[in-house]
Amino acid sequence: MLLGYQLLISDVLSLGAGMILVVVCIVGLGIGGTLVMGKWLGVGPTHRLPVACGFSLCGAAAVAAVDGVxxxxxxxxxxxxxxxxxIFGTLMIPVVPAAAALLGLGNYDAGLWAGGSIHEVAQxxxxxxxxxxAGLSLAGVLIFV
Structure with a gap:
């Protein structure tokens, strides 16, 4: 909760309209893609939606919120x-930094990638x-947008 409390509108706006659009696209494509994949796999709608929102928004908190609705x-x-x-979020903790190193991403881009691709705040x-x-603040801003 305290991490979210530290998020200022100015932090979000400092990312720029382009980055905010990227975040909206990541969330939209994540939810839509997970719903489609779940349907292809024969997963029922009341199971697909919590998984899609959990993977695309803020993890277990999103699952609980969707379950309440x-x-x-x-x-x-x-x-x-x-x-x-x-499970998948925990697996991403070593995978994203390793992949960023293999791709030769700098610290800034690796922080962006972590914030955009992992759903749980702690992860x-x-x-x-x-x-x-120093990438913690950048990744933290992205996860709360």
């Missing part, structure tokens, strides 16, 4: 969505800290 058929759908979010900050300590 829609009626899931079974509790295990929510538990599975949370488990998927935690974003853990990945960004392994790349660049």
């Amino acid at each position: 829609i009626e899931t058929r079974e509790r295990r759908e929510v538990m599975t969505a949370v488990a998927l979010v935690v 974003v900050l853990a990945a960004a800290a392994t790349v660049w300590v």
